[in-house]
Structure formats: C-alpha cells, structure tokens
Amino acid sequence: MSEHLETTVKAIQDRFDxxxxxxxxxxxxxxxxxxxxxxxxxxxxxxxxNMLMDITxxxxxxxxxxxxxxxxxxxxxPFNVRVQLRVPxxxxxxxxxxxxxxxxxxxxxxxEVYDLFGIVFNNHSDLRRVVxxxxxxxxxxxxxxxxxxxxxxxxxxxxxxxxxKPQPKD
Amino acid sequence: xxxxxxxxxxxxxxxxLEKAVNWGRTNxxxxxxxxxxxxxxxxxxxxxxxxxxxxxxxxxxxxxxxxSDLMFVAGRVSRKMAPVVRRLYDQMPAxxxxxxxxxxxxxxxxxNNYAILQGxxxxxxxxxxxxxCPPRPEAIIHGVLTLHENVRKERIKxxx
Amino acid sequence: xxxxxxxxxxxxxxxVSDRALTGETMLLNMGPQHPSTHGVLRLLLELDGEIxxxxxxxxGFLHTGVEKTCESKNYMQSEVLTDRxxxxxxxxxxxxxxxxIEKLAELDVPERAQALRVILVELQRISSHLLWLGTSGLxxxxxxxxxxxxxxxxxxxxxxxxxxxxxxxxxxxxPGGLWRDxxxxxxxxxxxxxxYMPAKIRTYEDLLKKNELFMDRSQGIGVISGEDCLRYGLxxxxxxxxxxxxxxxxxxxxxxxxxxxxxxxxHTTGDVYARYRVRVEEMTQSLRIIEQALNRLxxxxxxxxxxxxVPPPRSELGTSMEALIHHFKLWTEGFSPPVxxxxxxxxxxxxxxxxxxxxxxxxxxxxxxxxxxxFVNLQALPLMxxxxxxxxxxxxxxxxxxxxxDADR
Numbered sequence: 001m002s003e004h005l006e007t008t009v010k011a012i013q014d015r016f017d018x019x020x021x022x023x024x025x026x027x028x029x030x031x032x033x034x035x036x037x038x039x040x041x042x043x044x045x046x047x048x049x050n051m052l053m054d055i056t057x058x059x060x061x062x063x064x065x066x067x068x069x070x071x072x073x074x075x076x077x078p079f080n081v082r083v084q085l086r087v088p089x090x091x092x093x094x095x096x097x098x099x100x101x102x103x104x105x106x107x108x109x110x111x112e113v114y115d116l117f118g119i120v121f122n123n124h125s126d127l128r129r130v131v132x133x134x135x136x137x138x139x140x141x142x143x144x145x146x147x148x149x150x151x152x153x154x155x156x157x158x159x160x161x162x163x164x165k166p167q168p169k170d
Numbered sequence: 171x172x173x174x175x176x177x178x179x180x181x182x183x184x185x186x187l188e189k190a191v192n193w194g195r196t197n198x199x200x201x202x203x204x205x206x207x208x209x210x211x212x213x214x215x216x217x218x219x220x221x222x223x224x225x226x227x228x229x230x231x232x233x234x235x236x237x238s239d240l241m242f243v244a245g246r247v248s249r250k251m252a253p254v255v256r257r258l259y260d261q262m263p264a265x266x267x268x269x270x271x272x273x274x275x276x277x278x279x280x281x282n283n284y285a286i287l288q289g290x291x292x293x294x295x296x297x298x299x300x301x302x303c304p305p306r307p308e309a310i311i312h313g314v315l316t317l318h319e320n321v322r323k324e325r326i327k328x329x330x
Numbered sequence: 331x332x333x334x335x336x337x338x339x340x341x342x343x344x345x346v347s348d349r350a351l352t353g354e355t356m357l358l359n360m361g362p363q364h365p366s367t368h369g370v371l372r373l374l375l376e377l378d379g380e381i382x383x384x385x386x387x388x389x390g391f392l393h394t395g396v397e398k399t400c401e402s403k404n405y406m407q408s409e410v411l412t413d414r415x416x417x418x419x420x421x422x423x424x425x426x427x428x429x430x431i432e433k434l435a436e437l438d439v440p441e442r443a444q445a446l447r448v449i450l451v452e453l454q455r456i457s458s459h460l461l462w463l464g465t466s467g468l469x470x471x472x473x474x475x476x477x478x479x480x481x482x483x484x485x486x487x488x489x490x491x492x493x494x495x496x497x498x499x500x501x502x503x504x505p506g507g508l509w510r511d512x513x514x515x516x517x518x519x520x521x522x523x524x525x526y527m528p529a530k531i532r533t534y535e536d537l538l539k540k541n542e543l544f545m546d547r548s549q550g551i552g553v554i555s556g557e558d559c560l561r562y563g564l565x566x567x568x569x570x571x572x573x574x575x576x577x578x579x580x581x582x583x584x585x586x587x588x589x590x591x592x593x594x595x596x597h598t599t600g601d602v603y604a605r606y607r608v609r610v611e612e613m614t615q616s617l618r619i620i621e622q623a624l625n626r627l628x629x630x631x632x633x634x635x636x637x638x639x640v641p642p643p644r645s646e647l648g649t650s651m652e653a654l655i656h657h658f659k660l661w662t663e664g665f666s667p668p669v670x671x672x673x674x675x676x677x678x679x680x681x682x683x684x685x686x687x688x689x690x691x692x693x694x695x696x697x698x699x700x701x702x703x704x705f706v707n708l709q710a711l712p713l714m715x716x717x718x719x720x721x722x723x724x725x726x727x728x729x730x731x732x733x734x735x736d737a738d739r
Contacts, residue, residue, distance in 0.1 A: 023670045023671065023672070024433055024434070024436070024670065024672050026672060026673060028671075050560050051560055051563050051565075052563055053563060053675075053682060053684060053701060054684060054686065054699070054701040056686055056699040056701075058688055058696070058697045059697075071686065073673055073684070073686070073701070077560065077574070077576060080581050080582065082673070082675075084673065103561065103563070104561050104562055105561065105562045105563035105706055105709065107709065108705065108706070108708075108709045109705075112705075116397075125344070126344065126345065128341075129390075130389065130390060131250075131389060131390035131393040131738050131739075132250065132285075132390060132393065133249065133250045133390070134341075136249075140284055140285070140395060140398055141397060141398055145284075145398075146284070147282075147283050147284060147398060147399065147402050148283050148284030148285075148395075149282050149283065149402075150278070150282060150288045152277075152282070153277070165291075165292065166292045166293070168256075168291070168292065168293050168294050168295055169295065170264070170266075170295065202363075203365045204363050205369060206369065206370055206392065207369070207392055207414070207417060207734075207735050208414055208417035208498060208499065208735065210369070211417060211418065211461065211498065212497075212498065214461075214465075214480065215480060215483075215484070215487075218464075218476065218477060218480030218481070219477045219478070219480055219481040220480065220481060220484045231365075233364070233365040235363075245392075246392070246394060248390070248391060248392055248393050248394065248738075250390050250391050250393060251362065251370060251391040251392070254362050254363065254370075254391070258363055280410055280411060280414070281394055281395065281396075281399060281411070281414075282399075283394075283395040283398055283399045284395055284398065285393050285394055285395035285398075286394060286395065303499055304497075304498055304499065306497060
C-alpha cells in the first residue's frame with residue numbers, strides 16, 4: 001500500500017475525527033455528515049485526490065439508524081491511489097451538504113442518489129430526479145420499496161393473466 | 171384512408187387488387203429508425219453488410235414516424251419510455267405493423283422489476299414477436315419475413 | 331401507463347437563461363427518438379438561431395433497475411444482468427463484476443483464465459470501437475465506414491459465439507475463471523483475425539483520417555480541456571484525447587496487463603477528431619495485446635479450484651460425493667462471500683467502469699452499484715456543446731461514445 005495513502009488517511013483521521021477501516025486493501029474513512037465538504041476539499045487540495053469517481057448510497061433499513069450510508073469514491077491521479085468516504089445519514093434530517101462545489105461531477109451523482117434513495121443534499125443547484133420519470137412516487141433502491149415483480153405468464157396461468165393484461169388498440 | 175375505404179368489399183375485383191396492394195406493402199416496408207437497447211445493435215447488424223435486410227425492401231429507415239409503416243421495438247421498454255413509444259406508434263400512419271424484437275420487448279425478459287414494462291404489448295398491439303436475448307440477425311430477418319407472409323394474407327375488407 | 335407529462339418552463343427555470351423566457355431564444359426538444367442520439371437520450375436545447383446556448387440532457391429512458399434486481403438474485407444469477415448494462419461491452423462488464431466477487435471472496439483466477447480474459451476483453455474493445463466508428467461516422471455522413479465496420483464486427487461476434495454460444499450477451503467470464511475452456515478453433519480464429527484486421531484499420535484511416543469533410547466536422551469541435559476532464563470525472567478515450575495519460579490497464583493493472591507491451595494513445599487537442607484518433611489507435615494497441623497474450627497463452631485449468639465458489643466439473647459429479655454436494659449447493663443456493671465491501675475497477679472502452687459491491691454474508695448481494703463511464707460523459711456534454719451549431723452536437727454525441735444502457739442502468 002502506498003505511503004501517500006497512509007499519510008493521507010492518518011491526517012484525515014486526526015483532523016476530522018474520522019474512523020478508518022481497511023478491508024481487502026481498501027481504506028474507508030467514516031465521516032460525520034457536516035464535515036464532508038471540508039474533507040473533500042482538503043483531500044483535493046492538499047492530498048491530490050483530484051477525481052471523484054462515484055457517489056452512491058446503501059440502505060441498511062431496518063437494522064441500523066441512521067439508515068443510509070452515502071459513499072464517495074475518490075481517486076488521486078498523480079499518486080494513483082483510491083480512498084472511500086462513508087457518511088451515515090438519515091433522509092429525514094439530512095445534514096449532508098453537496099460536494100458539487102468541490103467536484104462538479106457530483107451534480108448528477110447526487111441527483112441519482114436523491115432519485116433512487118431520497119437522500120436530500122443541501123445547497124444542491126439542481127436536485128431533480130435523473131433516471132426515474134419526474135412524477136414517479138417513491139425511491140426504488142430503498143430496501144422497503146418493492147421490486148415490482150409481475151407474475152410470469154405460463155400455459156397453466158395463461159388465461160388468468162390474460163384477463164388482467166391491458167389489450168391496447170390502434 | 172386509402173384504397174381499402176374506396177374499394178370496400180367488391181368480391182372478384184379485390185382479390186387481385188388485394189394481391190397487388192399486399193405485394194406493394196411487403197416490398198417497400200419502411201421501418202422507423204428507432205432503437206432502444208441491446209437488440210437495436212443486432213437490428214443494425216441485420217441491416218448492415220453481412221445480413222443485408224435491404225434484400226427484402228427494407229433498406230430505408232425513416233427517422234420520422236410519419237413516413238414509416240413498421241416499428242421495430244428493439245429492446246427493453248422502461249416506464250419512462252412507454253408513453254414515448256405509444257406516441258410514436260400513434261403518429262405512424264395506417265396501415266402499420268409492430269415487431270417486438272427480443273425477450274424484453276416481448277415479455278420483459280430477465281428484467282422483472284419496477285422499471286421495465288413486461289412486454290411492449292401492454293401499450294401497443296404487436297404483430298410478430300422475435301425470441302432471443304438478443305436474437306441473431308437471421309432471427310430478425312425471419313421475423314420480418316413472417317410479418318411479410320402475414321401481410322400477404324391480409325384482406326382488404328378487414329382494413330375497411 | 332402514464333401520459334406524457336407536460337413540463338413547464340418554470341420547472342427548468344434555473345437551467346435556462348433569461349432570454350428563454352422572453353422568447354428570444356428557443357427551447358427545442360431533441361430525442362428520445364432521434365437518429366443521432368445513439369439510443370434514447372433526450373436533450374433539451376436552448377437555441378439562439380442555430381447556436382446552442384445551453385443544453386439539458388435528460389436520461390433514464392432506459393432505466394432498467396439492474397441494481398435493485400441484483401439484490402433479489404444470487405451472485406451468479408445477477409451476472410446475467412450485467413451483460414445488458416453496457417451492451418457493447420458485455421465481456422468487460424462480466425469481467426469487472428467477477429473482479430469484485432473475486433476481490434471480496436479472495437478467489438484466485440488461474441493464469442490461463444486471466445490470459446483468455448484479456449484476449450476476450452480486448453476483442454470486445456475492438457468490437458465496441460468498431461461500432462462506435464461506424465455509427466459516429468454515420469452521424470457525420472460517412473456511410474461506408476458503417477458498412478465496413480459492421481462487417482469486421484461480425485468476425486469478432488463469431489469468435490464470441492464459438493467460445494460461449496452467444497453473440498453478444500455471453501456471460502462467459504464467471505467468478506473464479508471462465509465458464510469453460512475455449513474450443514480448439516479459438517486460437518486459429520483469433521490469429522486469422524489479428525492478421526486480417528490491421529489492413530482493415532488502415533482502410534478506415536484512409537476513409538476518414540485525411541478526409542476534408544470529416545476533418546471540417548470534427549476538428550476544433552467539442553473541445554474539453556484536461557482540467558475539465560478531472561473536474562467532471564471523465565476517463566477513458568475522452569480524457570486521453572484531452573491530454574491525460576490515464577489508462578487503468580497501465581495504472582492499476584489487472585489480469586497481467588503489466589506483462590504486455592502496449593502504448594496508450596494520447597492526444598492533446600481534446601476535440602472530436604482527437605477522440606477519433608485515440609480510439610482508432612487503441613484498436614491497433616488492442617491487437618498488439620491480443621497477439622502477445624495469444625503467443626504466451628499458458629495451459630492449465632480455466633477455473634479456480636475453490637469449490638466453495640466455483641462449481642466442480644461435470645465429470646466429477648459421478649464419482650465424488652463432495653463434488654455433488656458442492657454442485658447442489660452452488661446451483662440451488664449460491665455462494666456467500668464474507669461480510670464487507672469492495673470497489674473493483676477496470677478500463678472499459680468508454681472509461682473507468684467500476685463495481686461497488688457490498689455483501690452481508692448471504693447468498694444475495696446486499697448492494698451492487700455500477701460506476702459507469704457513460705453517465706459522467708453525458709454530464710459533461712453541455713460543456714462541450716455550448717456555443718456550437720446543432721449539427722456539431724450530433725458529432726459530439728457520437729464522439730463521446732455514449733451507451734444509454736450504461737448511463738441509465
């Protein structure tokens with residue numbers, strides 16, 4: 001593992017009171033939601049993590065509170081190392097600010113997280129749904145959102161399903 | 171609004187007229203230039219050099235639905251796309267036909283979830299279904315020829 | 331089915347300029363059904379005459395819910411869905427998905443499988459670039475490249491069909507190796523392809539490289555700086571055309587890419603033409619990698635011997651009770667990787683393709699997230715298009731090589 005990554009992780013741990021996890025050679029920093037913008041800008045400006053590759057979230061409903069963790073994947077092109085930031089948040093009282101000001105790529109990535117999980121990012125310039133229709137109800141990737149499975153039509157239940165199936169006309 | 175309304179059911183005369191009309195329809199069927207997902211790539215494969223769908227009078231893809239008689243629904247139709255597909259279908263002038271290419275367009279395929287329509291036949295009537303994920307270009311050509319066969323059997327009075 | 335919803339300008343008020351409200355500029359809808367949007371992309375263009383003032387891309391018309399569906403299937407079943415994400419790069423999607431599982435479970439991959447993966451993924455890269463070259467040539471009016479490229483693409487698809495039985499959605503790369511060994515005809519087929527292909531690439535170059543019409547349509551169009559590439563997270567050919575020497579095959583090599591001798595084509599102008607140059611040169615480099623991998627293709631098994639994750643060969647089932655139990659367990663329940671999360675990355679034909687995978691110790695993935703290059707490429711599209719003509723927008727969409735299945739997932 002690179003020396004630069006270790007010093008970075010150490011520095012962030014000390015300065016922002018972050019928890020550090022190491023799994024399969026990947027460093028994960030767990031950060032409080034209020035500090036995310038500060039951490040992101042420090043990582044970019046001081047430690048050369050100049051690319052944000054991804055923002056996503058995981059829903060731990062119903063096991064944990066706060067129920068979500070928002071995940072940021074950062075990559076440093078000059079040092080060729082990656083680090084992951086995790087931020088535990090709740091969708092009801094979100095204190096999570098957008099990192100759009102630090103990494104413009106976050107705009108759509110945060111919109112996607114908002115769309116699929118319903119996590120609100122404060123001060124976001126354009127928080128609309130991105131992949132679902134704009135009048136869609138619910139946030140599909142939440143664990144309490146049903147998959148929406150429809151029964152498959154076989155010969156034994158052909159007539160039954162045919163009855164309820166829409167029959168479009170010209 | 172065409173020959174069928176004017177000619178109606180005229181018995182002997184129309185059987186030959188029928189043949190002429192259907193022959194014309196099969197040999198200059200213009201598909202709409204409209205691809206959705208993976209199957210659109212195989213559809214392009216069917217129209218490109220190796221398989222050359224234009225042998226059957228289908229070389230001209232029209233970008234405008236107003237100029238086309240055949241719609242290939244090539245790929246999965248999401249709930250966001252469904253109203254668009256229906257509107258495109260409504261804009262096509264009659265007579266019009268629809269071929270559902272691939273499992274996703276026919277029945278939802280491997281995606282049985284909130285986002286994908288379980289078969290495009292929930293929103294528009296489909297004439298021919300082609301199985302496969304994605305179907306080979308040969309299968310697409312076979313589907314087109316099946317449609318041509320069906321069109322040849324069409325009776326003018328059914329249209330009127 | 332819901333009806334098409336009318337969106338008033340107020341909803342997009344913060345995205346358009348003030349002039350749009352007075353009617354000075356025009357808002358024009360392009361897509362989702364448009365011949366040059368490469369699928370189902372919708373663009374809302376704000377136009378001043380023929381000049382693009384602003385552009386609002388609207389995606390999601392191919393949203394498939396793959397990530398949600400993966401959570402309800404076991405690891406092996408979910409792999410089938412990954413093919414259909416980026417449908418021009420199914421082998422690469424399978425590979426990165428398997429890389430994530432292998433990282434999570436610390437599963438070994440035999441050397442022969444690694445080399446075959448490299449060959450197949452590079453073939454896939456060539457086929458993807460061929461389709462890109464054909465369709466983006468078509469966008470700027472070069473019909474003949476399309477016909478040539480599709481012809482060569484069929485050769486690659488035939489090779490895929492030979493190894494896996496499917497032309498496009500192969501699911502051939504499996505966790506811990508490959509589905510089965512390649513047939514004996516594979517090596518001669520690939521060799522004849524790499525002998526035949528360089529002359530064909532020269533033909534494409536003859537058609538486009540010095541073509542006045544193509545150069546006029548592509549040079550100085552859609553320029554994006556290397557700085558902006560970093561800010562907008564762009565990777566792959568788009569970043570390499572803007573002068574960033576970044577390729578994960580070199581930077582963070584996987585499956586023995588460090589042993590192959592190949593160059594990373596980098597151009598500095600950052601326009602449509604540079605992206606075209608990068609991709610065509612990449613095809614040549616891919617051929618070099620395939621040739622080297624084929625020359626030192628090791629023998630041996632193509633699947634890991636870890637029976638907890640990889641099903642035993644069919645022949646063992648008749649003789650070994652243990653093999654039968656493993657077979658039964660794997661095909662009914664599936665395997666359960668340890669609790670944890672990993673992020674695996676690879677270089678897809680479009681850029682950095684990553685998989686974030688989280689396991690809770692059950693046979694179903696707790697969360698799978700695909701980090702796809704087309705999504706970020708599309709986000710940067712307005713940046714490249716501002717101030718240009720509508721006709722240039724078509725060329726630029728072609729040049730960033732979007733696959734909507736990849737962007738919407």
